[in-house]
Amino acid sequence: MLAFRLGTTTRAELDSAVVSLRGRVGALVGNPPAGAEGMSGADRGFLLEVTHLLDNPPAPEALSHEVYSHVRALARMLRKLGATNRGGGVGPSGSPRLPLPVRPVPGRGARR
Numbered sequence: 001m002l003a004f005r006l007g008t009t010t011r012a013e014l015d016s017a018v019v020s021l022r023g024r025v026g027a028l029v030g031n032p033p034a035g036a037e038g039m040s041g042a043d044r045g046f047l048l049e050v051t052h053l054l055d056n057p058p059a060p061e062a063l064s065h066e067v068y069s070h071v072r073a074l075a076r077m078l079r080k081l082g083a084t085n086r087g088g089g090v091g092p093s094g095s096p097r098l099p100l101p102v103r104p105v106p107g108r109g110a111r112r
Helices: 011-029 041-055 064-088
Strands: none
Touching (some): 011 041, 011 064
16 A cells, blocks of 8 residues: 655744754854955855844744745755855865855756
């Protein structure tokens, strides 16, 4: 007999994921330099994306889908920051370099 199991994520699990991921992203970002003179436009743009996500968590009255989208965005940031901290990017002076802005990969069948 064929059988499958469908699972769902509760709102409490999503809210818990937001808190956890925000903490991890915040820890990897640390304290960005006060003066961004030496940063490229892409690096500043990435820092703005991270700052926006961290400073604008979903409101308690937000729809579950909005919270889910926020969790996905935080997870993408976390992957990018993790790759950067493992040596995935180095700036011209040998200092760690932030990656380019995060963009989702189109699904199958989508035109690129």
